Amino acid sequence: MTIRLILVDDHAVIRSGLRMLLEDATDLEIVGEMGTAREVLEAVEKLRPDVVLLDIGLPDLSGIEAARQIKQRWPETAIVALTIHEDEEYFFRMLEAGASGYVPKRAAPDELITAIRAAAEDEVYLYPSLAKLLVRDYLSTGFQDRSSDMMDGLTPREQEVLVYLVEGGTNAEIGEQLHISPKTVSRHRENIMRKLNLHSRTELVKYAIRKGIIQP
């Protein structure tokens, strides 16, 4: 009983590498290999794999959107995300899209194979550092309505403060502009960082630029 697998990554070298790596596992059969989301959708239709191993950074369509469409049309197909991104942003969006596994590329090869096997059994494999995020989120919010707010769960005020933070002002300066105490600014900053799993202003700036909140 082999697991039929499709590899998706826009880097040919990585794709070929993965193929060889996975061929060691005799219960895995790689039935297809491609580099764009459009090819994947066609291939899933035609090949009906058990598992799709999917990179997020595809050129034509994000891996997240690709996953969403795959799960919508063929819910029985399991998806394992293999990516360099370990932040909350991508992780939760991939889960919402229906992924059964999320493995960072820094993981050990065995962990990847474990994730694929788990996905094929309709189970879920999460890399420890990311599982932790999920547990924390579950404990705090119950996580059932996360997909609705889509703006990372920041409140309007927090989003507003975030803009000022990444512009480079100190808490005191921001407080003056918003007519609130520096402590309140700091409070908002703490909540933002906790929600986004960030731990310094430099990370905050990079996050904001990624999200298009500010221009560099």
Add this chain to the structure above:
Amino acid sequence: MTIRLILVDDHAVIRSGLRMLLEDATDLEIVGEMGTAREVLEAVEKLRPDVVLLDIGLPDLSGIEAARQIKQRWPETAIVALTIHEDEEYFFRMLEAGASGYVPKRAAPDELITAIRAAAEDEVYLYPSLAKLLVRDYLSTGFQDRSSDMMDGLTPREQEVLVYLVEGGTNAEIGEQLHISPKTVSRHRENIMRKLNLHSRTELVKYAIRKGIIQP
């Protein structure tokens, strides 16, 4: 006459994949495999490989700096950069550091092997899209003074420290990675900020992203 090779990438999955991929080429012998720049420097000293296959995005030290140090201490060792970055910035800096090849991860496996063989023969393999950049640069400027104008009068060491600063590390962490005291890191930071007329780390991050030194 086999080519002795070292693999460097911080992603274990990719590393293992590359190993399998390259084992198909019988004239290549992988004598080492590691994930950090520090390990590479030790390994080159001990193993004396013909070629180092090097990813740019290492956790402790940029691949560019690692390449620079390798070429400085062991000039006979060839370096092939294998990276996701295809922009001008990284490409030229890697060439200046002494790389004999530059292959994007989206390249075909054969191209990677070709690049390694070329490097071992003391030749240079450049991926077509990047070779084009080099030709264009040569035609327009003569390319001999490119390194000096990259960053507004920063010294090489300052440019190097800048990269680490905007990655988010503290002075102590950066000092550890560069084997210098935190005070020296701080000193470089002060000089950088004075030269660029910046006054905080967040401004530094935005500057670096504008210049393409890092990706957000």
Add this chain to the structure above:
DNA sequence: GGCGAGATGGGTAGAACACCCCATGAGTAA
């Protein structure tokens, strides 16, 4: 009415930062 979320603030402690002072040694160019 109570309950949770959001916004508001205060305090504390340790770490990190930003900006000064100083110096030594290596290398290079005038």
Add this chain to the structure above:
DNA sequence: TTACTCATGGGGTGTTCTACCCATCTCGCC
């Protein structure tokens, strides 16, 4: 030789940040 840049570090000082603790008030919702 002298002068200069570069990289290396030490000290100090005040500010800022990060991460906890605590509280009150308002609002909508069940």
